[in-house]
Amino acid sequence: MTAYDVAGLPERVTVYEVGPRDGLQNESAIVPVEAKAEFVRRLVAAGLPVVEATSFVHPRWVPQLADAADLMGLLGEQGRDLPVLVPNERGLDRALELGLRHVAIFGSATETFAQKNLNRSLDEQFAMFEPVVRRARDAGLDVRAYVSMCFGDPWEGAVPVEQVVATGRRLLDLGAGQLSLGDTIGVGTAGHVKALLAAFADASTPTERLAMHFHDTYGQALANAYAALECGITTFDASAGGLGGCPYAKSATGNLATEDLVWMLTGLGIDHGVDLDAVVATSTWMAGVLGRPSPSAVVRALAPAPPP
Ligand code: HMG
Ligand code: MG
DSSP: OOOOOOTTSOSBOEEEEOIIIIIHHTOSSOOOHHHHHHHHHHHHHTTOSEEOOEEOSOTTTOGGGTTHHHHHHHHHHHHTTSOEEOOSHHHHHHHHHTTOOEEEEEEESSHHHHHHHHSSOHHHHHHHHHHHHHHHHHTTOEEEEEEEOSSEETTTEEOOHHHHHHHHHHHHHHTOSEEEEEETTSOOOHHHHHHHHHHHHHTTOOGGGEEEEEBOTTSOHHHHHHHHHHTTOOEEEEBGGGOOOBTTBTTOOOBOBHHHHHHHHHHTTOBOOOOHHHHHHHHHHHHHHHTSOOOOHHHHHHSOOOOO
16 A cells, blocks of 8 residues: 655554453353454464453453453463453452553543443542552553543533543543543544543643544544544554444444554554554454454455355
């Protein structure tokens, strides 16, 4: 593909792969742990610099990821460098027991989703996260923080940017290194992305501390990523094959597909270090494991045709 550089966009972007965690967490049929390990290994081998592996949440809340410790056991030393979600101290303890080095907490910008996803009020979630971040940092771990419902919430409607900035700032103030802004139900549009990032800039949040996490429910994820590139964002969460969703937000569908993002970045001449063909082959294989085709336009365009 010929690349056409656009002045003012970043030269390099980090693609933060969330397929094994966000991509699979919503699948109702349990994916065998060996297949999850192969999924992770293939994504790492495809050059994805970060692959979020799983979640140390309550197994009853997310049964698909109840095998988190087994998965990390299968991944061995390679797994220690892969981030995992931990909502509370119990989750952190489980990650520490396995010698993991990167964890992520996940907060909500809205009251209703905090209750539904974490069984905590908006304010109580910070009390739950505070010892997690403190203890993780004391142990030398790197901590990312997600904010969910940054654009809209299925129960509360549009979410004011000030509310998102206030939530995000509180998570950064706890000591999180990076803040990933989630459009959990995929209702954001490009102008809204710019307004939200302008509000974070007004609150003196350095752009390099922010990542964007788009779901593609309304087909806006790539346009939103482009808008964020124009604002200088250099970390984008994406899920191989466009898998994904949140079990506690019924209108959430797949994440921005890694392949769609990589195709756009390549066309813009932005370095990403990802082997697109290898990710497409991985997503095609995973579509076989799940028994349905990938929703990603780029996977559909590039995947080898099935035999006649
Ligand atoms: P709770 O029921 O309030 O937990 O759930 P609790 O603190 O009252 O503890 C109750 C029992 O659970 C205790 O056991 C704990 O030990 C146990 P007991 O003493 O009764 O025998 N327990 C645990 N066990 C294993 N691992 C743990 C754990 N914690 C407690 N970590 C909790 C609170 C936070 C645990 C629960 O609400 C939960 O697990 N929620 C997770 C929901 C989730 O994973 N959602 C999807 C991820 S978020 C997302 O997808 C959005 C994102 O992609 C960004 C975006 O798109 O916006 C990140
Ligand atoms: Mg998500």
